[in-house]
Amino acid sequence: MTNKSFQSLLLFKLQMINQYRLNNFKLLRDPRNKAMLDKLGAKENFETKKNNLVMLNIIVIVVLFSLFSFSTGYSLGHLGLADLIPAYAAASCAIASLAFTLLKTNGYLFGFRDYDLLMSLPVPISSVVASRFLLVYFTNLVFSFFLVLPMAAAHIIFVKPGVIIYLFWLIGIFTTPLIPTAIGVLLGSIVMAVATRSRHTKTVSSILAILLIMATLVLSMFSGELAVDLEESGDFAGMGTFIYDQICSLYPLADMFNKSFKSGGFIYFLLFIGLSIAVYLIMLLLISTKYKAINTALAGQIKRTDFELNQRLLSASPLKALYRKEWKRFLSCTVYLTNAGIGALMTLMFGLALAILGPDQAEAYLGVEGIGDTMNRLIPYLLAIMLSISCTSCSSLSLEGKNLWIIKSCPLSPRTIFDSKILVNLTLTVPVAVICGLLISIRLKAGLADTFIIFMIPLTSTIFAAVWGMYINIKMPRYEWESEIQIVKQSAASMIGMLGSAGIILVLTLIAFIPFGLHSVIIPIITIIGLCTATAILYQKVCRSEI
Amino acid sequence: MLTITNFSKTYKGNKKAVDDLTLTVSAGDIYGFIGHNGAGKSTTIKAVVGVLDFEEGEILINGHSVKKDPFACKKITAYIPDQPNLYDHLSGIQYLNFISDIFKVSQADREERIRRYADMFELTGSLGDPTSTYSHGMRQKLALISALVHHPKLLVLDEPFVGLDPKAALALKNTMHELCKDGSAIFFSTHILDVAEKLCNKIAIINKGKLVASGVTDDLVQDKSLESLFMEVSAND
Numbered sequence: 001m002t003n004k005s006f007q008s009l010l011l012f013k014l015q016m017i018n019q020y021r022l023n024n025f026k027l028l029r030d031p032r033n034k035a036m037l038d039k040l041g042a043k044e045n046f047e048t049k050k051n052n053l054v055m056l057n058i059i060v061i062v063v064l065f066s067l068f069s070f071s072t073g074y075s076l077g078h079l080g081l082a083d084l085i086p087a088y089a090a091a092s093c094a095i096a097s098l099a100f101t102l103l104k105t106n107g108y109l110f111g112f113r114d115y116d117l118l119m120s121l122p123v124p125i126s127s128v129v130a131s132r133f134l135l136v137y138f139t140n141l142v143f144s145f146f147l148v149l150p151m152a153a154a155h156i157i158f159v160k161p162g163v164i165i166y167l168f169w170l171i172g173i174f175t176t177p178l179i180p181t182a183i184g185v186l187l188g189s190i191v192m193a194v195a196t197r198s199r200h201t202k203t204v205s206s207i208l209a210i211l212l213i214m215a216t217l218v219l220s221m222f223s224g225e226l227a228v229d230l231e232e233s234g235d236f237a238g239m240g241t242f243i244y245d246q247i248c249s250l251y252p253l254a255d256m257f258n259k260s261f262k263s264g265g266f267i268y269f270l271l272f273i274g275l276s277i278a279v280y281l282i283m284l285l286l287i288s289t290k291y292k293a294i295n296t297a298l299a300g301q302i303k304r305t306d307f308e309l310n311q312r313l314l315s316a317s318p319l320k321a322l323y324r325k326e327w328k329r330f331l332s333c334t335v336y337l338t339n340a341g342i343g344a345l346m347t348l349m350f351g352l353a354l355a356i357l358g359p360d361q362a363e364a365y366l367g368v369e370g371i372g373d374t375m376n377r378l379i380p381y382l383l384a385i386m387l388s389i390s391c392t393s394c395s396s397l398s399l400e401g402k403n404l405w406i407i408k409s410c411p412l413s414p415r416t417i418f419d420s421k422i423l424v425n426l427t428l429t430v431p432v433a434v435i436c437g438l439l440i441s442i443r444l445k446a447g448l449a450d451t452f453i454i455f456m457i458p459l460t461s462t463i464f465a466a467v468w469g470m471y472i473n474i475k476m477p478r479y480e481w482e483s484e485i486q487i488v489k490q491s492a493a494s495m496i497g498m499l500g501s502a503g504i505i506l507v508l509t510l511i512a513f514i515p516f517g518l519h520s521v522i523i524p525i526i527t528i529i530g531l532c533t534a535t536a537i538l539y540q541k542v543c544r545s546e547i
Numbered sequence: 548m549l550t551i552t553n554f555s556k557t558y559k560g561n562k563k564a565v566d567d568l569t570l571t572v573s574a575g576d577i578y579g580f581i582g583h584n585g586a587g588k589s590t591t592i593k594a595v596v597g598v599l600d601f602e603e604g605e606i607l608i609n610g611h612s613v614k615k616d617p618f619a620c621k622k623i624t625a626y627i628p629d630q631p632n633l634y635d636h637l638s639g640i641q642y643l644n645f646i647s648d649i650f651k652v653s654q655a656d657r658e659e660r661i662r663r664y665a666d667m668f669e670l671t672g673s674l675g676d677p678t679s680t681y682s683h684g685m686r687q688k689l690a691l692i693s694a695l696v697h698h699p700k701l702l703v704l705d706e707p708f709v710g711l712d713p714k715a716a717l718a719l720k721n722t723m724h725e726l727c728k729d730g731s732a733i734f735f736s737t738h739i740l741d742v743a744e745k746l747c748n749k750i751a752i753i754n755k756g757k758l759v760a761s762g763v764t765d766d767l768v769q770d771k772s773l774e775s776l777f778m779e780v781s782a783n784d
Contacts, residue, residue: 307675321648
């Protein structure tokens with residue numbers, strides 16, 4: 001192993017320990033550290049519970065995605081399209097890896113706190129970049145495992161291949177995320193490079209990142225829609241060719257990966273592996289040349305020294321001041337903005353699409369044609385679940401981080417602080433709920449009762465999600481972090497806050513569906529009452545909490 | 548103004564950071580709090596300003612208990628930690644306006660005070676920039692202005708002179724005297740013994756969590772220097 005590779009791996013190991021707090025897991029689970037655990041006391045013991053919750057969340061997500069992935073592969077096999085499974089697996093993994101890399105580039109590669117420390121070490125820049133690349137690749141590898149592996153299982157069930165195909169799948173799991181990771185990092189780096197030329201670096205990078213993610217999602221939806229059109233014809237063989245062509249036009253490497261699994265595909269497989277590694281390494285070298293320049297530009301913001309105190313300093317109440325501060329925090333952090341904002345943006349797009357295209361087309365997009373009136377009943381719940389994922393409050397307290405001393409030493413009641421954070425969440429989601437409610441009510445020509453439900457289900461859900469997020473973050477704060485990404489994407493509070501509220505809304509809805517049936521008016525009423533009650537109870541608990 | 552009575556703080560694992568500390572800071576006092584690294588200075592200061600919870604002892608600010616009535620205590624107290632981490636996403640002026648809003652400083656007062664202190668610390672020209680672009684010294688200056696903008700009765704500072712240029716350090720010393728003349732009290736920790744000896748009318752020395760000397764500076768130092776007194780009481784322990 002070369003010195004450079006060794007350094008990269010060493011840095012990667014350190015970053016993994018730091019990013020995922022692996023020492024905590026090790027320390028808190030090793031019985032030999034009993035004495036140490038006793039010394040650390042109750043707070044750190046609670047960390048074990050948090051770690052367990054994070055693990056539980058990860059397991060639930062992995063199981064759900066794996067099931068989805070397996071059922072997709074199994075359906076293709078059942079329709080006699082098992083040959084398409086490798087292409088489908090490669091494309092799914094590529095889209096997921098690309099979207100998540102775009103979200104992660106700012107924070108993983110740029111704008112992280114220990115940048116100065118890393119760059120001061122006697123290590124080449126390419127080793128630093130390689131270690132950060134590995135960090136992104138490793139996270140994407142998780143997608144590969146729960147998207148590619150289940151499809152591989154479905155493929156094996158239907159094709160019953162020889163040993164060599166097992167080996168291809170195994171190697172494929174590790175190689176499929178390489179190119180999407182490299183492309184994602186390149187696009188993310190371009191975004192950062194463009195953004196640093198502006199005075200409003202963070203705003204520009206946030207807008208560009210959101211646009212890229214939206215483009216990726218729209219692209220994946222577009223391919224889904226084309227497949228639906230053909231499914232209607234019942235021509236499965238034709239549909240198979242069409243899907244294959246669409247996937248390969250979107251991601252040509254899927255074609256190469258797919259051909260590897262056919263007889264004489266060994267060459268294609270070698271080509272796929274070689275190309276993946278080559279593109280990954282070329283991107284790494286390319287970004288290494290501009291890495292320092294981009295980070296320097298990010299750190300060295302334009303300074304003005306000509307400020308004059310001739311403006312009126314408008315006064316505001318403590319709540320309003322906190323709210324303004326919190327809102328600026330949200331807008332200033334690309335990871336925070338994209339992660340929490342994407343749900344609201346997707347809801348808005350969904351609402352607009354529904355209003356423009358109508359429910360029939362929406363059914364086609366969702367692959368549930370012909371469900372008629374049921375679609376109208378489902379719309380408020382779909383809006384509610386999508387909106388509840390836009391949860392800023394579940395990270396907001398932890399994001400105080402090293403600034404915690406400011407709010408703790410100020411004459412502020414914890415309730416005022418919590419209210420300001422909840423209000424920021426509602427500022428993001430309530431207008432979307434109202435706009436979507438209005439557009440959809442008009443498009444569906446809904447009566448008074450239906451209009452009430454279309455407005456109230458998303459509204460009560462989003463208020464519940466904001467309060468739930470706050471409650472979770474109060475219970476699971478984490479003030480020590482190096483990069484905001486650790487809080488916004490990887491913390492227990494963030495995962496439970498964002499997915500928990502969506503889960504609770506789903507469970508409440510199902511509870512109401514089971515005894516009363518789909519068309520009963522009582523279901524939304526029960527959901528609204530249930531959400532209001534849960535919100536009131538949680539808010540009482542939030543108000544009584546301390547920081 | 549500040550009364551600390553039998554204050555003890557034990558961290559998890561039975562490590563006693565501060566042990567039975569008692570001292571009183573009166574209005575008009577510039578009270579220096581001296582000790583080695585890890586002696587318990589920051590722990591005491593954080594407990595005084597309500598950042599750190601404590602179980603043993605009592606801390607009163609202007610007669611209000613920090614434990615029972617923290618809101619009343621914080622309203623008249625200003626605190627600056629040794630590492631003034633400020634909101635990176637706010638500009639200097641936005642941060643000062645934020646603190647003024649929290650302490651309900653009137654519009655006229657905040658404008659007059661910000662102008663005065665920003666000019667004094669030569670920070671006016673940079674107030675429009677985000678605090679993320681500030682050097683350590685500039686952050687320290689901004690934190691000082693934010694502490695002074697609401698005219699606190701008790702100013703609690705953790706190593707306030709670290710990172711300040713000589714001109715700003717002089718401006719801070721003058722401001723401390725000015726505040727004390729107006730009836731405020733200042734309680735601050737420092738490693739710079741020369742500053743403590745010249746600036747403080749009272750000092751306390753803490754060693755391994757225990758108060759080893761306290762009182763009027765001149766009475767304690769007598770014909771020695773504060774440095775030799777500090778070495779003497781630290782070595783005796």
